[in-house]
Amino acid sequence: MGCSKTLRFNIIHQLKHKYPVQLLCKIAQVSRSGYYKWLKRQTCRRDHEIKQILSLEYHRLKGIYGYRRMRILLKRKYGIHVNHKRVYRLMKLLQAGCHSEKKTLHALFIVR
Template sequence: MKNKHNVIDELKPKRTVKELCVYLGISRSGYYAYLKRKDNDPDAELKLKIRAIYEQRDKTVGYRRIQDELYRQYSHVVNHKKVLRLMQQLGIKAIIRRKYVHRTSYEAAVSDGRIAENKLKRDFTAAKPNQKWVTDVTQYRV
């Protein structure tokens, strides 16, 4: 259902405001108070600060860090839920960076193809000499 004040806005050219208010059961002063606050955004300044911090930090901060930055830069105490709600209204969210994966030298060697495939599968017995040759090269750095 639409807000009664919006209905009055739509029907204002056809009827008087007084008639519409009586019909909808709201006070005329209430309607004019609505008109005053309709275009007034109480969080406009805070939204500008949030967007500035978001751009300043290369879009990688979420609502918790923005809340901390609001306090650090502007000494402005804001609830984290309000910061989250305003960020959702602005349509911004943190870009999540991929975590750095530290690869060990063994993982790097496997991915580079420096480690050969295990064809023996720990079967070191041979039917005759010179069939299977194995060695340990772990002492050599490549």
């Protein structure tokens, strides 16, 4: 086969729902472990894209959204379905947490 490994891995990924991965890897002359390693790298690339969006939105919103609201924003605005734990982990890596004001105790008694 004269095509690159990335192209072969993409083809395997598209056909894996119809045929076993082991057979597809044998036909494409790539190792099964190599395919799964490539697949894991794809997830890391997705994390990188999500981190860029989170950083952009975090600064645009001046840090008032926490991971729960950011997850909802990703789903509604960008169509990205992602687990809240992943958003929490990525925001933690970016050191982007929700900044809420501390509640102060106001005067409890009115002096007459």
